[in-house]
Amino acid sequence: MAEAILEVRGLVKHYPLTRGVLLRKQVGSVKAVDGVDLTLHRGETLGIVGESGCGKSTVARMLVNLERPTAGSIKYRGEDITRLSGRALKAVRRNIQMVFQDPYTSLNPRMTVGDIIGEPYEIHPEAAPRGDRRRKVQELLDVVGLNPEYINRYPHQFSGGQRQRIGIARGLALRPEIIVADEPVSALDVSVQAQVINLMARLQSEFKLSYVFIAHDLSIVRHISDRVGVMYLGRIVETGRDTEIYDRPTHPYTQALLSAVPVPDPEARERRERIILTGDVPSPTNVPSGCRFRTRCWKAQDVCAEEVPPLAVPSRPREEGGPAGHESACHFAEEKQVVAAETR
Incomplete structure (x- = not known):
């Protein structure tokens, strides 16, 4: 590790x-x-x-x-x-840099692409000499798959996917x-989602x-x-490697999420157990006592209202030496295959 x-x-x-x-x-x-x-x-x-x-x-x-x-x-x-x-x-x-959710509001419409990507150099001038910044911005545009000649264009002249590439280029400017x-x-x-995800994977390497x-x-x-953390109402309820979370989920909330994922195979969709949660998500101003998921959980018992379950490896898999060795915040965590092997 x-x-x-x-x-x-x-x-x-x-x-x-x-x-x-x-x-x-x-x-x-x-x-x-x-x-x-x-x-x-x-x-x-x-x-x-x-x-x-x-x-x-x-x-x-x-x-x-x-x-x-x-x-x-x-x-x-x-x-x-x-x-x-x-x-x-x-x-x-x-x-530590950030790529924001909305490519339409995260870019200043009154600034050119060159000014947007080069703005980090104004805040951190030691990262690039002033005379070298235009070249560095053009290199970043090329790295994210945009024409370096677009440096003088404005955000409204780009599509959503192109704008997000500009946001990624801005995040890379300081080599975080x-x-x-x-x-x-x-x-x-x-x-476009697939293109941006593949771009991020390439840039990571x-x-x-x-x-x-x-x-x-x-x-x-x-x-x-590589690893996944599942959040519910302000807390992490399950965390582990991607194969552990998706193939062997132990928390009821994770299992319910996975059961809602669309499956393209009609036969597999018919065989899959669909987990329907009842009730609404509690308000973050008045969270339930104990386990926060208990008001919607089909496994809930008295202990769930009295004790907050720790984020830890479930005792049953740990004692039996089973494969579900990842952390789950549930008193009754139990491995359950939600998506059949042939549908993955």
Whole structure:
């Protein structure tokens, strides 16, 4: 296993709910992220998957310090970046860059492509001499599959896929070690999604990058990720290698997600057990006690309301020496094959 370059422990982000105009009083909080542990190793892709509103994008913004966490630590090469400010934080940000979700709003419409990609050099002038920046921007355009002559064009002159390539080029400008990709293909057509994913995979090998790849599309996450973390209501409920999560899921929520993935084979679709969750996702302002998934889980018992299940290897597979040796936050975690082998 390669060295761990990013370690997240006990990450929490609560947004206060206030009432009143002149005398504002806090009456509660939105628990967007509530105790997330993650580890990213050098050269790997860590996928984070979950339904909308589970806290994925909030985690992404905290990893690049666009949001300050309420509690917890984010250590880059052993240094807690949540405690940094000024020049020290600026130096770390050079090594951790972000690709945003919406290619239409993440690019300034009043700036040319050359200015957008070259803007990091204005903030970090030591990365490129002023007279050499135009050449470096053109090289980046070529690297992401765009014509270097497009340097003087504006964002509105490009398609969605081309705009996302521009965003990726901007993220590569400072030669970072980590790129946090927050649903980088969710706003693109399916055919364009494949092109951008393949581009990111090539760039990872070429530039020795480590990715935190956030998405809600299970098939895309499996295609690009080495390890996967499944989020539900602000917490990681299961984590492991891609084959462990997709072929041998142990958490009921992961099993329900996988059972909803479309299967192109009609016969396999008929044989597959469909898991239908009841009820709605609880509000992050009033999360259930104990296990957060218990209000929708068919395995829920009294202990689920009383105790928070730890994110750990299930006791049964650990005792039996079985293959399901990955972590799951469930009192009754049990391996279940959701997608038949012939459909994968």
